[in-house]
């Protein structure tokens with residue numbers, strides 16, 4: 001690759017995390033919830049990412065974002081982690097102009113596709129980030145600032161030896177709760193029963209959250225557009241479990 005070809009999108013394909021080191025200067029290996037796949041980034045997706053980043057993209061920074069300045073209003077900010085190709089996220093942003101959406105995804109073709117669809121739809125209340133969401137939550141979001149968190153069909157890491165890579169863990173939920181406003185929501189959906197049970201257990205154990213479901217799970221809500229992975233799950237004959245909790 002020549003110097004001129006090394007674009008912003010190309011850089012994002014190499015790293016989506018900030019390097020951390022041990023006290024004796026060695027690179028710290030982290031347990032990540034994703035594998036950086038090098039699936040093909042089309043020229044179209046790459047150009048959309050490079051051309052529209054100034055309007056629709058945000059970069060990791062070692063300080064909290066000023067959401068009022070970013071979105072130009074003080075509407076609630078809804079964070080979606082792992083938006084995939086972003087279609088359902090853009091559809092939700094279009095359907096809810098009174099909310100601001102912040103989508104995080106590490107897969108660059110998805111980021112490019114999401115930006116392309118957002119441009120096509122002309123949505124203004126959406127920003128996307130291409131970085132590990134756990135670092136964004138930790139470093140870039142002030143406590144009590146989020147109106148809600150959406151996590152739709154996170155990677156199930158179905159082998160028991162990989163369960164530690166699942167993003168839904170007590171410390172993750174603890175961090176999300178810290179970033180939520182009072183009454184803010186956590187909405188998760190999965191097509192893996194065993195992950196649904198883990199989500200239910202971890203969310204129920206957090207004393208600052210209340211389950212809004214009559215019993216464990218809510219019926220599939222109309223306001224959640226069908227996602228690519230949900231369609232795939234249906235094809236494989238999987239069920240779908242939605243969890244909707246609120247912060248006290």
Ligand SMILES: C[S@@+](CC[C@H](N)C(=O)[O-])C[C@H]1O[C@@H](n2cnc3c(N)ncnc32)[C@H](O)[C@@H]1O
Pocket residue numbers: 033034081082083084085104105106107110131132133134152153154155156167227228229230
């Ligand atoms: C199974 S896919 C689901 C995508 C989409 N929500 C859907 O339902 O079609 C999970 C996505 O989460 C992303 N992901 C996993 N861990 C992440 C993290 N820590 N930060 C940002 N994205 C992450 C993956 O790259 C992947 O695209």
